[in-house]
Amino acid sequence: MSIFIDENTKVVYQGLTGSQGRYYGMLNRDYGTQVVAGTNPKKAGTDVEGVPIFATVADAVESTGANVSCVFIPAAGVRSAVLEAAEGGVELIVVITEGVPMHDEAFFYNKLKADYPGVRLLGPNCPGLISPGKANIGITAGHIAKEGGPVGIVSRSGTLTYQALYELKQKDIGCTTCVGIGGDPVPGTSFIDCLTAFEEDPETEAVMMIGEIGGSAEEEAAEFIAANVSKPVVAYVAGLTAPPGKKMGHAGAIVSGGKGTAQAKMDALAAAGVRIGQSPSEAGDIMAEVVAAL
Amino acid sequence: MDLFEYQGKQFFASYDMPVSPGEAVTTVDDAVAAAERLGTPVMVKAQVHTGGRGKAGGVKYAADIDAVRTHASNILGLDIRGHIVENLWIEKASDIAEEYYVSFTLDRSAKQHLGMLSAEGGVEIEAVAEENPDAIAKIWVDPVDGLTADQCRQWVLAANLNPDVTDQTVELLLKLYEAYTSGDADLVEINPLIVTPEGRVHVLDAKVTLDGNAGFRHDLAPFDATQPRDEREAAAHAKSLQYVGLEGSVGVIANGAGLAMSTVDVVNQVGGKPANFLDIGGGANADVMAGALEVINNDPDVQSIFINIFGGITRGEEVANGIIEAMNRVDIASPIVIRLDGTNADEGRALLEPHLSDRLMMAPTMLEAAQEAVALAKGAAS
CATH class of the missing domain: 3.30.1490.20 (ATP-grasp fold, A domain)
Known part of the structure; x- marks a missing residue:
């Protein structure tokens, strides 16, 4: 089993005709993902390396049965792209695009929650998600992940997600699904959403969680884990030594007023029974111990 | 990006709010x-x-x-x-009868906008929040529904403001919310919002942070020009690199914000002091790598450089070629330690092999690379 996506997932790419969308869309197809459609209102009826292009997501869903959309539209167009996808009838919208304005994110997050409660949003500004051996949607390099289980991964950081997948593969540990939730201020899918899904997934037996400074998502996850998660969780939090008030690349990665520090997050997670690695590789070592003891 | 007070007031004035x-x-x-x-x-x-x-x-x-x-x-x-x-x-100058506090920002946990209003303005709001939290009236605004005059009226009541200025305050709150949303602000704060002896509600200070991502909707250039930056950050900014200047002696280059942060952490963990945070992003080609090395090279405090690359989509041999080409183009003053992992790392390492010297070293793991870079920086300093 896996969460959110599997071998039956059919994906429409909004922005498949652009350079990024085409590049990663084709890599995803090479991986084995069912890449069934792209959209571009000006190029409907054409194709990208055999993948048909439709004017809208609704058209693509109707013709191909696509149930997931992956968005590679430039930031200025993401708000309408997300609403179009929800309207079009997909179950999951994965927004890879970075640099989406906060007010747009806050708007479409709440719009989906109110009008399309059955639609899951992942991102914006995330690497996407991969269920190794089944489907890969987004910009994760598929071959750094070992298929199977028993570990599920959820991460706020792109490269550290890859690092985690790779650490586990080096130790011959498989992954059910790896979800990059992104580091933006209003992530569509939270740590808690993923922890809930991993807790319910019978093949996921342990969870690797990668956080970073800023916000309080890790603290909220810690509270949730203490109350609701029976499976072992191992965590790493980046930004232990980041100076307060400085933006560290991601919109989300900022420490202000002594809140959202890596130490506070690690303490909260540790208090919830989560084992903490001081570096990504230490977290990998701990996970190897956890998996060996399963 | 943070605005100066006067820019914030000009921003508010453009939404028809009363400023001096x-x-x-x-x-x-x-x-x-x-x-x-x-x-x-x-x-x-x-x-x-x-x-x-x-x-x-x-x-x-x-x-x-x-x-x-x-x-x-x-x-x-x-x-x-x-x-x-x-x-x-x-x-x-304005005469002041009463001082209030008001702000809007995103509540990341609630994923809605949070408005805070208090009759105890003119002092540090953090102190009010600590000592008398009930003095701050909070309202959560759904971005889809927006803020209504009725909600504002309730909110003003809850904050115990002078009833004589309720109408004026409601009008101002609606304009402030409009400035916050239409203006793409991450934060708008007025402290103090005053009532004059004549009973006029007036904006006496302005703290505004605009969302740099919304540049496609607004002209942010005048605000961008007044952002405080040290010279290193300005140089990196010009090359579109994500750079934050720190105080130490180990120059750090990594791909991805999370990995770059993690690299800074590991350098600290092994007893070193990072000179910077530098994220070169996903595609580490020769131009980007050369640009990053130039920025680090121009920092006189840097004694060693730690390049930490994890190849995901980016392939190891491209990264290696980038580093080799960059070293040919830029005369690097400090020794470099590289940790290269991930996609095609073996091919990348093989390419780097013939170029290795006491100026360019390779380490098998992030931790060992950090230790080596820190030792080099300390050796150079003593």
């Missing part, structure tokens, strides 16, 4: 000329991207022109929490 007339100046003579045009008394206010201006002597009342001259010359050049004052805002 004033002028931004950079010299004592211009301050005097501005005060003469405005008519005394005026306030002479330091424009810096930090709080605590009043306590530091950066905000002064000037009853006459002589006082303007004295205060302007004292405040220009003043160091306020590490920020040197280069700009002044000369503003017509």
Whole structure:
């Protein structure tokens, strides 16, 4: 089993005709993902390396049965792209695009929650998600992940997600699904959403969680884990030594007023029974111990 | 991006909010000329991207022109929490009967906008929140529904403001919310929002942070030009690199914000001091790598460089070629330690092999690379 996506997932790419969308869309197809459609209102009826292009997501869903959309539209167009996808009838919208304005994110997050409660949003500004051996949607390099289980991964950081997948593969540990939730201020899918899904997934037996400074998502996850998660969780939090008030690349990665520090997050997670690695590789070592003891 | 007070007031004025007339100046003579045009008394206010201006002597009342001259010359050049004052805002002084506090920002946990309103303005709101949290009336606004006049009225009531100014305050709150949303602000804060003895509600201070991602909807160039940056950050910014200057001696280059942060952490963990955070992003080609090395190379405090690359989509051999080409193009003053992992790392390492020397070293893991870079930096310093 896996969460959110599997071998039956059919994906429409909004922005498949652009350079990024085409590049990663084709890599995803090479991986084995069912890449069934792209959209571009000006190029409907054409194709990208055999993948048909439709004017809208609704058209693509109707013709191909696509149930997931992956968005590679430039930031200025993401708000309408997300609403179009929800309207079009997909179950999951994965927004890879970075640099989406906060007010747009806050708007479409709440719009989906109110009008399309059955639609899951992942991102914006995330690497996407991969269920190794089944489907890969987004910009994760598929071959750094070992298929199977028993570990599920959820991460706020792109490269550290890859690092985690790779650490586990080096130790011959498989992954059910790896979800990059992104580091933006209003992530569509939270740590808690993923922890809930991993807790319910019978093949996921342990969870690797990668956080970073800023916000309080890790603290909220810690509270949730203490109350609701029976499976072992191992965590790493980046930004232990980041100076307060400085933006560290991601919109989300900022420490202000002594809140959202890596130490506070690690303490909260540790208090919830989560084992903490001081570096990504230490977290990998701990996970190897956890998996060996399963 | 953080706006100066005067820019924040101009921003508010463009949404029809009541602000005082004033002028931004950079010299004592211009301050005097501005005060003469405005008519005394005026306030002479330091424009810096930090709080605590009043306590530091950066905000002064000037009853006459002589006082303007004295205060302007004292405040220009003043160091306020590490920020040197280069700009002044000369503003017509206001009489104050009451001082309130109001702000809007995103509540990341609730994923809605949070408005805070208090009758106890003019002081540090953090202190109010600590000592008398009930004095702050909070409202959560769904971005889809927006904010209504009725909600504002309830909110004003909850904050126990002077009932005589309820209508004016409601009007101001609606305009402030409009400025916050339509203007793509991450934060709008007025402290204090005052009531004059004549009963007029008036904006006396402005703290505004605009969302740099919304540049496609707004002209942010004038605000971008006044962002505080050290020289290293300005150089990196010009090359579109994500760079934050730190105080140490180990230059750090990594791909991805998370990995770059993690690299800074590991350098600290093994007893070193990072000179910077530098994220070159996903595609580490030769141009980007050369640009990053140039930025690090121009930092005189750097004694060693730690390049930490994890190849995901980016392939190891491309990264290796990038580093080799960059080293041919840029004369690097400090020794480099590379950790290269991930996609096609073996091919990348093989390419680097013939170039290895005491100026370019390779380490098998992040930790060992950090230890080596820190040892080199310490060796160079002693």
